[in-house]
């Protein structure tokens with residue numbers, strides 16, 4: 001595969017596949033993989049859900065912003081962001097300024113199916129996760145789109161196929177940019 005330059009930042013809702021696709025994309029493009037949720041857990045020594053429980057969402061968002069500000073300054077990384085990383089304007093600016101932003105878009109059915117067995121997402125520990133995902137989608141879809149260079153519809157796409165297609169798209173973009181410079 002021809003070398004892909006720069007950083008790739010994955011955004012999207014819980015269950016969109018940011019961690020899974022990000023890890024595979026990093027492996028195939030020879031970049032270093034980071035996940036902002038995992039980095040927060042590494043720094044604090046506890047799970048995201050525990051931070052929500054003890055400190056609340058606002059303090060979690062502070063931690064998330066600090067991690068994103070640090071990670072976007074690295075080179076040649078693939079970063080899977082947390083689902084709510086786009087909520088703060090400073091995070092959106094940081095992501096847009098330092099790499100190619102990829103929005104993994106999925107429908108509510110897929111998001112529900114992909115998150116239903118995992119108890120690690122505090123925002124979905126509610127009586128009606130479907131309604132919660134619907135309201136998060138309505139609130140965030142415009143924010144993901146606002147900063148996305150590429151939007152990928154993940155419906156009915158297995159991860160390997162999705163990553164191959166994404167690589168092709170990134171290569172095409174790179175060739176276009178090179179031919180303009």
Ligand SMILES: Nc1ncnc2c1ncn2[C@@H]1O[C@H](COP(=O)(O)OP(=O)(O)OP(=O)(O)O)[C@@H](O)[C@H]1O
Nearest residue numbers: 013014015016017018019020083114154157158159
């Ligand atoms: N395109 C896909 N098709 C089928 N299953 C998928 C796809 N992408 C991801 N999955 C599965 O969905 C689940 C959630 O994926 P993942 O943890 O990567 O989502 P995420 O976007 O990182 O979520 P979060 O924001 O909560 O961290 C995983 O079990 C993964 O294997």
Ligand SMILES: O=C(O)C1=C[C@@H](O)[C@@H](O)[C@H](O)C1
Nearest residue numbers: 014037048082083084121122
């Ligand atoms: O969508 C969200 O707001 C979240 C998604 C996860 O990645 C975690 O960052 C956390 O559970 C919050």
Ligand SMILES: [Mg+2]
Nearest residue numbers: 018019037080
């Ligand atoms: Mg993830």
